[in-house]
Amino acid sequence: MPSRRLGNWLGSGACVIALGIALYAQYVLGFKPCHLCIFQRVTVAALAFVFLLAALNSTGALRGSIYAGLIGLTGLATLTTAGRHVWIQMQPAGSVPACGADLQFMLDIFPLTDVILKVFQAGGECAKVDFTLLGLSMPAWVFAFALVATVGGIWINLRADA
Numbered sequence: 659m660p661s662r663r664l665g666n667w668l669g670s671g672a673c674v675i676a677l678g679i680a681l682y683a684q685y686v687l688g689f690k691p692c693h694l695c696i697f698q699r700v701t702v703a704a705l706a707f708v709f710l711l712a713a714l715n716s717t718g719a720l721r722g723s724i725y726a727g728l729i730g731l732t733g734l735a736t737l738t739t740a741g742r743h744v745w746i747q748m749q750p751a752g753s754v755p756a757c758g759a760d761l762q763f764m765l766d767i768f769p770l771t772d773v774i775l776k777v778f779q780a781g782g783e784c785a786k787v788d789f790t791l792l793g794l795s796m797p798a799w800v801f802a803f804a805l806v807a808t809v810g811g812i813w814i815n816l817r818a819d820a
């Protein structure tokens with residue numbers, strides 16, 4: 659069983675690899691990310707950052723509990739975003755409204771809170787499944803990854819042995 663520090667390093671590294679795969683899919687394979695894809699990247703990056711902080715400073719039961727809570731929160735954000743995206747992709751064709759304006763345009767025009775709300779109401783290209791692996795779309799894989807990383811991160815940080 660890895661130590662808490664090693665487990666957090668592995669969690670951070672796994673998140674960085676997941677982000678690398680997303681960038682590879684975008685820049686090498688040519689998949690254009692939708693708004694929810696971008697938010698999934700942000701939440702996975704936040705999860706990587708929390709794992710990194712925990713790896714650098716996770717000695718003691720109190721710190722382990724704090725980092726377990728932070729990993730739980732950032733993991734929940736990732737699960738919520740990816741889950742919403744999977745739900746949108748499961749809807750019948752034509753039942754999801756168009757996504758609307760480009761994300762950068764919305765950030766230039768609307769307050770951040772409005773942009774976040776609009777993105778979570780997104781549809782359009784968010785409903786399109788560009789890629790599947792073993793029958794699962796990219797957002798489904800992000801959901802599965804986030805579930806494993808979150809549960810693993812909480813468990814490794816709540817263990818008695820640091």
